[in-house]
Amino acid sequence: MSxxxxxxxxxxxxxxxxTLWQKIIAKQAFWVTLAVIIIPIVMxxxxxxxxxxxxxxxxxxxxxxxxAFIAIMALGQVAVMITGGIDxxxxxxxxxxxxxxxxxMESGYSFWTAALACIITGILIGAVNGYLIAYWxxxxxxxxxxxxxxxxxxxxxxxxxxxxxxxxxxxxxxIEIGGGKTFGIANPVIxxxxxxxxxxxxxxxxRYGRHLYAIxxxxxxxxxxxVPVDVLKLSVYVLSSFMTAISAILMVGWLxxxxxxxxxxxxxxxxxxxxxxxVNLLGGEGGAYAVVVGxxxxxxxRNSLLLAGVDPYWQGTFVGMFIIFAVLLERVxxxxxx
Amino acid sequence: MPLLEMNGIAMRFGAIEALAGVDFTLEAxxxxxxxxxxxxxxxxxxxxxxxxxxxxEGEVKLEGKPVHFHKPVDARAAGIEVVxxxxxxxxxxxxxxxxxxxxxxxxxxxxxxxxxxWKMSARARELFAELKSETRPDDVVRQMSGGQRQAVAxxxxxxxxxxxxxxxxxxxxxSVRQVAExxxxxxxxxxxxxxxxxxxxxxxxxxxxxxxxxVLRRGHKVADKPIVQSSPEEVTGLIxxxxxxx
Numbered sequence: 001m002s003x004x005x006x007x008x009x010x011x012x013x014x015x016x017x018x019t020l021w022q023k024i025i026a027k028q029a030f031w032v033t034l035a036v037i038i039i040p041i042v043m044x045x046x047x048x049x050x051x052x053x054x055x056x057x058x059x060x061x062x063x064x065x066x067x068a069f070i071a072i073m074a075l076g077q078v079a080v081m082i083t084g085g086i087d088x089x090x091x092x093x094x095x096x097x098x099x100x101x102x103x104x105m106e107s108g109y110s111f112w113t114a115a116l117a118c119i120i121t122g123i124l125i126g127a128v129n130g131y132l133i134a135y136w137x138x139x140x141x142x143x144x145x146x147x148x149x150x151x152x153x154x155x156x157x158x159x160x161x162x163x164x165x166x167x168x169x170x171x172x173x174x175i176e177i178g179g180g181k182t183f184g185i186a187n188p189v190i191x192x193x194x195x196x197x198x199x200x201x202x203x204x205x206x207r208y209g210r211h212l213y214a215i216x217x218x219x220x221x222x223x224x225x226x227v228p229v230d231v232l233k234l235s236v237y238v239l240s241s242f243m244t245a246i247s248a249i250l251m252v253g254w255l256x257x258x259x260x261x262x263x264x265x266x267x268x269x270x271x272x273x274x275x276x277x278x279v280n281l282l283g284g285e286g287g288a289y290a291v292v293v294g295x296x297x298x299x300x301x302r303n304s305l306l307l308a309g310v311d312p313y314w315q316g317t318f319v320g321m322f323i324i325f326a327v328l329l330e331r332v333x334x335x336x337x338x
Numbered sequence: 339m340p341l342l343e344m345n346g347i348a349m350r351f352g353a354i355e356a357l358a359g360v361d362f363t364l365e366a367x368x369x370x371x372x373x374x375x376x377x378x379x380x381x382x383x384x385x386x387x388x389x390x391x392x393x394x395e396g397e398v399k400l401e402g403k404p405v406h407f408h409k410p411v412d413a414r415a416a417g418i419e420v421v422x423x424x425x426x427x428x429x430x431x432x433x434x435x436x437x438x439x440x441x442x443x444x445x446x447x448x449x450x451x452x453x454x455x456w457k458m459s460a461r462a463r464e465l466f467a468e469l470k471s472e473t474r475p476d477d478v479v480r481q482m483s484g485g486q487r488q489a490v491a492x493x494x495x496x497x498x499x500x501x502x503x504x505x506x507x508x509x510x511x512x513s514v515r516q517v518a519e520x521x522x523x524x525x526x527x528x529x530x531x532x533x534x535x536x537x538x539x540x541x542x543x544x545x546x547x548x549x550x551x552x553v554l555r556r557g558h559k560v561a562d563k564p565i566v567q568s569s570p571e572e573v574t575g576l577i578x579x580x581x582x583x584x
Binding site for chain 1: 411414427440441452
């Protein structure tokens with residue numbers, strides 16, 4: 001055995017290995033989590049009347065529940081975005097799914113039948129999007145933009161512009177699932193936690209998850225390596241719509257009614273959550289935790305402004321500033337870690 | 339018996355004839371330099387071997403048995419690995435994830451099968467050590483130098499004991515010092531009994547390591563001989579057409 005140091009083909013001195021701390025601070029989700037913790041605390045000092053309000057059980061309950069609907073949708077959206085795609089149709093998909101649920105329950109079907117139909121509707125919409133994108137190689141932006149329009153129009157047509165609120169024999173069950181709580185936590189939040197854990201596990205530990213990141217990193221290389229790119233691309237749009245259907249069931253239960261106007265503009269809130277969480281629009285990056293804290297931050301900003309007595313008209317400005325700030329932060333991080 | 343034997347290969351893309359009646363053989367433990375000008379048919383020939391598409395005409399035999407590849411994965415399963423010019427690696431993944439992409443090691447019982455990161459990382463570390471590369475398996479490729487990326491792409495061909503390794507311009511994008519190391523690496527692959535195809539524009543590289551030289555011009559093979567019987571001047575003449583055939 002020669003002890004002589006062999007020249008390496010890389011020929012460069014390797015960079016020092018980043019420490020665990022450096023890895024953590026390089027993650028946008030870390031900074032967002034920090035903001036989620038700090039904003040309410042700071043607001044408590046700035047606005048004396050605020051301290052009581054934010055940490056009151058009611059407000060905490062409402063805030064967590066309000067962002068759960070968006071965060072569940074964002075869990076599907078992030079899978080799409082990891083592959084480098086985007087799903088703009090989620091707001092309209094939410095409406096179609098919600099209307100299907102409401103219509104069937106109002107016609108006397110059981111909650112479970114209606115919920116199953118709602119989920120199947122979501123899966124079908126996602127399958128159409130995914131099929132056109134993966135197999136016809138159409139741009140995700142354009143296909144899902146088209147579906148945004150189609151979905152909203154379908155919701156109008158199916159509902160015949162009616163308002164559903166009676167929901168037939170299983171009304172109480174629906175209201176309980178969406179609006180109730182278990183162990184003091186709002187049911188949508190529990191669903192969110194379960195789904196986030198499952199998605200986090202899938203992204204990090206499974207071959208499916210690994211392949212999604214690979215597609216976002218280099219689609220052609222993935223194809224050459226035998227990654228079933230087309231099937232996986234189809235699957236993420238189905239996943240996104242599936243999550244949206246779950247969110248629709250919970251949201252309709254919480255609202256206690258559904259109209260075809262439900263979910264207008266939600267695609268932007270969902271995408272904003274992913275961007276604030278540090279998901280790269282070009283693909284290859286993102287995770288379940290990141291989008292959940294991203295969604296949480298938006299809701300906390302809104303809630304804090306509301307409690308601080310800021311005119312609600314200004315909410316959008318603040319949320320927008322945070323989105324731009326998130327992208328800026330990403331660039332700063334990018335420079336540091338290369 | 340040659341490891342790979344291709345007879346009368348023709349490839350047409352519409353009216354364009356990229357290859358016409360090319361015979362091509364590869365033997366184990368030899369480096370074949372494949373040269374030719376842009377558009378001479380090098381890439382087409384390599385893509386046929388790598389299974390990107392079947393030839394319009396002609397037969398391909400691997401170890402004496404006819405084979406028909408329709409996807410790159412088919413060729414890889416048969417022991418043919420390609421290192422693409424752009425390296426075909428994912429910048430957002432770790433070195434080890436790239437080496438094992440599409441061939442991940444798993445553990446656990448269905449339906450909960452999870453990635454065996456520890457095993458993949460350990461194996462990748464061994465491969466990099468064999469290649470005398472300092473690449474660390476758990477580093478993300480985005481942060482690596484050109485040579486390290488090359489090492490990742492080459493380590494991937496080492497994962498399964500490949501019979502044939504096709505290298506498309508492996509020395510085009512790296513520094514002079516790293517070129518020498520990559521060429522050493524090619525010799526090491528040859529000494530392990532692999533058939534190596536070196537596609538390169540760099541005449542000195544080809545003459546430094548190749549045993550056999552094949553020159554293509556406008557879809558025809560114009561030379562196929564031991565490199566000791568040729569010279570850079572002759573090859574230049576063959577590539578440009580100044581010499582008709584040799």
